[in-house]
Amino acid sequence: MRLPKGSLYDLYGEDLLVNPDWKWIQPFLVRCEKLEMYEYLKKIAILIMENNKFIPKVFETAESFYELEKLGSAAILYEGIIEVERDIRSERLAICHYRLFQIVLEHNFGSSYVAHRFIPFRARLPKTYSLNGLLLIAENFAALERWEDVEKYAEELRELAQDMYADNRRSYKKSKYRLQHPLVFYYGRALLLKSLSFEYREMYEEAKKWIMGYVDLSWFKGLDEQGRIEVQRFSMYARANLLCIEVKMGNQTVIPQYAAFLQENPDEILEGLITLLISANQHQYSIDETLQLFAIESMDITKMESTDSYYREFFHRHRYCQFCYHYAAYSFYRDHFSEGIKYTLLSLEVAIQMKNNRMMVLCMTLFEKYREHATFDQSIVYDLLCKGVHNNMQEQQPGSLWSFWNSIMAAL
Structure with missing residues (x-):
């Protein structure tokens, strides 16, 4: 008939609804997916699932798509199941919320919006999924x-992991839902x-107590090769974080040791520089010699992007934004005004991209404090960036769940 693919799907879908049969419905859903007919996929899925017997089949299809x-x-499909599922205690409903999260x-x-939507269902998940869900929430x-929220959900995560370990690792190993990590x-x-959570609230002694808990996790029974790698990694993190706490408390004697650690572990340099700058700004001392050990001018955010996932890249960008802000503050303290303005604008630009309102306000406050030292061109750049801040502030929460998903779908 020389019609575009999918032209008759409206008629075919209506016919399926008159005499619903899964052996025809499932291929139809798969075909809609291939043709990216998302609006019709949504419509037909919800109509089909009004017949409760199809909900398990649609869930299986959603899982295969995932x-x-x-x-x-x-x-x-997950959102469609949530719309029609009536049993709020259903494990399937909890898994749909988990997958969407x-x-x-x-x-x-x-996103606080989607986190709060998932949180009420976290305990209804299979334990293996609940572990990963709590980690993602924290x-x-x-x-x-x-x-404070990080502390709360990290404690839930610790208790659940401890309970599963005490269960001699039997129940979760028998589950069809496998652990994503050891x-x-x-x-x-x-x-x-x-x-x-304690470190960033400047509760340093409390932070040290928890750091000591992961200095040596080799007592864990049943460690495989990946588990032993994780134990070594946590030991390294503990060593770094103990030094970090000392630096933040103003103990300058550990700075050479901390700098040496950063040089041995390049992935930790950005986080370490933030720590050094926070301490130097708070306790008002110079770290010029230490900063010379690292090529700050060559730092490029594009080189920090992670292929692991978006949220890993998110943390890289978040750290870069913080680094620029604290380095700007340090530069102003040292009367290096040109450098300070430059890094304030860099931090503001990344904060706008990330929609981080807190960092936007901090950067704008810092710029205004030293505005008289900005060049004409820098002032123009700042004014343009302020328009981006205004646009971010104008954005509202989605009016409906589907409008929220339409914005997410655009990124998929």
């Missing part, structure tokens, strides 16, 4: 710098996140 990384189509964080990390709140990873990560 495994094949067809995240947009999977999200539509995972999908969103891959493209919109640092990391999401860490991105938002909501440290159990020791979740336990160590919970301790690390708790220590960070």
Whole structure:
């Protein structure tokens, strides 16, 4: 008939609804996915699922889409199940919320909207999924710098990992839902996140107590090769974080040791420089000699992007934004005004890209304090960036769940 693909799908879909049969419905959903007919996929899925017997089948299809990384189509089906599922205690409903949370964080990390939507369902998940869900909740709140929430959900994560370990690792190994990481990873990560929650609230002695918990996790039984790698990694993190605490407390004698550690571990340099700058600014001392050890001018955010996932890249960008801000403040303290203005603008630009309102306000406050030292061109750049701040502030929460997903779908 020389019609475009999908032209008759409206008629075919209506016919399916008159005499619904899964052996025809499932291929139709797959075909809609291939043709990226997302609006019709959403419509037909909800209509089909009004017949409750199809909900399990649609869920299986959603899971297959998710495994094949067809995240947009999977999200539509998961959301459709949430719309029609009546049993709020259903494990399937909890998994749908969990999957949607995972999908969103891959493209919109640092979202309090989707976190709060998932949180009520976290305990209804299979334990293996609940571990990963709690970790994502805590990391999401860490991105938002909501440290009391980080502490709360990191403690839940620690308790769950500890309970599963005490269960002699029997129940979760029999589950059809496998752990994404070794159990020791979740336990160590919970301790690390708790220590960070205290560190960033300047409760340093409390932070040290939790850091000591992951200095040596080799007592974990049943460690495989990946588990032993994680134990070594946490030991390294503990050594770094103990030094970090000392630096933040103003102990300048450990700076050479801390700088040597950073040189041995290049992935930690950016985080380490932030620590050094925070301490130098707070305690008003010079770290010029230490900074010379690192090529600050050659730092390029594009080289810090991670291929692991969006939320890993998010943390790289977040750290870069913080580094620029604290380096600007340090430069102003040293009367290096040109350098200070430059890095204030860099931090503001990244904060706008990340929609980080807190950092936007901090950068704008810092710029205004030293505005008289800005060049004409720098003032023009600042005014343009302020328009971006205004646009971010004008954005509202989505009017409906589907409008929220439409914005996510655009990124998938």
